Amino acid sequence: DVKVTQSSRYLVKRTGEKVFLECVQDMDHENMFWYRQDPGLGLRLIYFSYDVKMKEKGDIPEGYSVSREKKERFSLILESASTNQTSMYLCASSPSGGRNQPQHFGDGTRLSIL
Amino acid sequence: AQSVTQLDSQVPVFEEAPVELRCNYSSSVSVYLFWYVQYPNQGLQLLLKYLSGSTLVKGINGFEAEFNKSQTSFHLRKPSVHISDTAEYFCAVSDHQAGTALIFGKGTTLSVSS
Numbered sequence: 321d322v323k324v325t326q327s328s329r330y331l332v333k334r335t336g337e338k339v340f341l342e343c344v345q346d347m348d349h350e351n352m353f354w355y356r357q358d359p360g361l362g363l364r365l366i367y368f369s370y371d372v373k374m375k376e377k378g379d380i381p382e383g384y385s386v387s388r389e390k391k392e393r394f395s396l397i398l399e400s401a402s403t404n405q406t407s408m409y410l411c412a413s414s415p416s417g418g419r420n421q422p423q424h425f426g427d428g429t430r431l432s433i434l
Numbered sequence: 435a436q437s438v439t440q441l442d443s444q445v446p447v448f449e450e451a452p453v454e455l456r457c458n459y460s461s462s463v464s465v466y467l468f469w470y471v472q473y474p475n476q477g478l479q480l481l482l483k484y485l486s487g488s489t490l491v492k493g494i495n496g497f498e499a500e501f502n503k504s505q506t507s508f509h510l511r512k513p514s515v516h517i518s519d520t521a522e523y524f525c526a527v528s529d530h531q532a533g534t535a536l537i538f539g540k541g542t543t544l545s546v547s548s
Contacts, residue, residue, distance in 0.1 A: 324477070353535065360443070362524065362540035363478075378535065410477055419528035420466045420485045423536060425477035 323347070324426035326411050332432045339398040341429050343411030350416040352394035353423060354378075354386065357408040369394055370416075401433045436461050438527050440539035447546055449517055455510040455542045457525030466528040467508045468536065469499055473521045481523075484508060495519070520546045 327342035345352065351370055355363040355378075365378030367386040375386050383405060387395045394413075398405055408430050412423040441456040459465060466485050470478040482493025489501040499510045508525060522543050526536040 355538075360540060363538040365535055368535050412478075420483075422468055422480045422483055423478075425470075425479070427475075427477045 324411055324413055324424050326409075326426040326429050328429050329427065330430050330432075332434060333398075333401050334434055335401060335403060337398075337401045339401050339431070339433075341396040341398075341409055341411075341431070343394045343396070343426060344392050345394075345413040345424070346392065347413065347415070347424070348391065349413035349424075350391070351414045351421075351423075352388065353412040353414075354384075354394065354396045355410045355412065356380070357410055357428070363410065366396065403433050405431065406433045407431060436465075436527050436537045438525050438537055438539040440523075440525055440542050442542050443540065444543045444545065447515055447544070449546055449548050450514045452513050453511065453515050453519075453544065455523050455525075455544065457508045457510065457539060459506050459508065459525075459527045461506070461527070467499075467501060468526040468528075469493065469497070469508070469510050470524045470526060470538075471495075471521050472524065472541075478524060481510070515544070515546045517546050517548060519544060 323346045325344045333339050353368040354366040369375045369388045385397045408428050410428045411426045414421045414423045437460040439458045468483045469481040472478050482491050484491045484501045492498045522541045524541050525539040
């Protein structure tokens with residue numbers, strides 16, 4: 321089975337801090353994604369990546385950046401955390417092969433910014 | 435751009451009753467469709483997917499969904515639900531303009547009571 325591991329289940333940070341959320345997948349998938357999930361809004365795509373050192377903006381990239389130095393790892397960075405970034409963050413991966421490939425999700429990181 | 439509408443935000447049902455969770459998508463072009471389930475404090479798990487072929491798709495845990503191109507719908511059904519089916523359900527469509535990224539609906543919370 322595909323395993324997508326997010327480094328923290330719960331995280332509490334302060335306003336203005338630089339925050340790193342880490343995600344690792346063990347199935348050699350080319351594609352990786354970061355979403356945020358908020359009640360009543362579903363999942364919204366922040367950034368995604370098709371390959372090492374490659375990134376594409378999703379629907380809500382403002383206030384975030386990403387890093388993909390190795391194929392298995394995709395990091396989400398909050399440059400200067402703000403309270404409106406309090407949310408559940410979900411990482412996902414999928415193999416290459418087109419739009420018919422389902423995504424595999426980690427268990428999420430619940431981030432609170434105080 | 436693609437969009438996905440889940441018509442009910444909450445669906446309460448009694449155990450052993452049938453259930454239908456409704457999903458409509460916006461695009462008239464070829465699409466791939468997915469249903470995911472999220473149990474409390476977990477990530478998303480793939481229930482089923484429609485790629486092509488038969489319009490009736492069977493998934494895990496006794497769920498099935500029917501693709502209706504003329505109605506642009508992909509409703510999820512189960513003939514008899516269990517308490518353990520209590521979860522949030524997300525419909526998703528692949529967005530051909532964003533590579534392999536998925537567009538998610540806002541989710542439907544299924545609450546099964548005895």
